[in-house]
Amino acid sequence: MKTMTALLIGAGDRGARAYAPYAAAYPNELKIVGVAEPWPERRTKVQEAHQIPAENCYESWEEALQQEEPIAEIAIICTLDRDHFKVTMKALELGYHVLLEKPMSPDPLECILMEQQAKKYNRRLTICHVLRYTDFWSKIKEVIARGDIGEVVSLQLNENVEVMHMSHSFVRGNWNNKEKSSPMILQKSCHDMDIISFVMGKECKRVSSYGSLLHFKEENAPAGAPLRCLDGCPAELECPFHAGRYYLGEGKGWAKKFTEDHTNEGIIKALNETPYGKCVYRSDNNVVDHQVVNMEFADGATATFSMCGFTREQTRIVQIMGTKGEIRGNMEENKISIFDFLTKQETLIHFDRPMGGHGGGDQGIMRTFLREIQIGKNEGGVSSASASVRSHLMAFAAEESRMHEGQSINIDDYYQSLQETIKA
DSSP: OOOEEEEEEOOSHHIIIIITHHHHHOTTTEEEEEEEOSSHHHHHHHHHHHTOOGGGEESSHHHHTOSSSOSSSEEEEOOOGGGHHHHHHHHHHHTOEEEEOSOSOSSHHHHHHHHHHHHHTTOOEEEOOGGGGSHHHHHHHHHHHHTTTOSEEEEEEEEEOOHHHHHIIIIISTTSOTTTSOOHHHHTTHHHHHHHHHHHTSOEEEEEEEEEOOSSSGGGSOTTOOSBGGGTOTTTTTOTTOHHHHHTTTTGGGGGGTOSOOSHHHHHHHHHHSGGGBOTTSSOOOSOSEEEEEEEETTSOEEEEEEESOOSSOEEEEEEEESSEEEEEETTTTEEEEEETTTOOEEEEEOOOOSSTGGGHHHHHHHHHHHHHHTTOOSSSTTBHHHHHHHHHHHHHHHHHHHTTTOOEEHHHHHHHHHHHHHO
């Protein structure tokens, strides 16, 4: 492989800590030569870490993409959800191959248009469905493809969001309001819609869904609770979500995501000025804190998915039931069990501790993305735009079903209606 060059657009947690470090670990494969980020501290950190010349450091994506010629071969796009469409369309037009953080867009029409744009300019567009690149899910896919458990009849997947992660990211954080970012099923669980589609290996035909914001709302606030936790909350010692106690204690690592000053003084200042210091019951959040999705696939097989923000650990637990056997797995434990109905033999597979985030998926997607560009594979691949569009439509349809009292949504009809809207 030759060394490829990349422009990083968005130097937040995913851009600067998940994908850009690949260039530092494998400088023979990737070099970050430009960065676009409005936060000066974040921009400077990336500039210094990758020795980027000052002329290639930009305050906005618009400034970075106004050049007549690309400054790199790849654009790694990790902006907020609602900016994905504009940035991706412009980057593809300029000739960049694009690695795009999920979700593609909060708008299903924009997802389809991005796929079409990549085909128009013959560029690689890969969506960061990083679970596909983990040993855990790759092995499950391999076992199913070999026929070890026969035909898949049903799949059950639980996403345990972990209660403090829920409060940080989806009550106080950037993804707490679906009008400002995207619905929970898309933002957090498009990973799950995608991995279910990937493992099943066939098209999902129908979905239905239920869920709500049950707990994190104003009527559940403790008596006398102020807008901000540090303003003297009477429930400080009883509330697990008290921002001062959490972010200055066991959750101090999360503070790195909303302040560059990691001292106690810096964290307190941020809690007094940012949404992360607000009472979880008095935030502007409206995304669900629990949701279930039912799916029917082309051959009649079914899948159920459950996301819940009230769990003690952050993991995914899966059970896949086939005609000849069963697979069970827990991502946190990084192991799977394969049971054969005929021999009654159970095979346990423990995976090595993964390198990097998302069970090794963050590193795996970077390596695969670079290789697919160099072999000229702009369509298809492990997480191509077309595959991502289909799994995104599953999430969009699930949200539409949830908003309409769980009515069943036909995915093909839904996709056709979107295509007709685009043509019109």
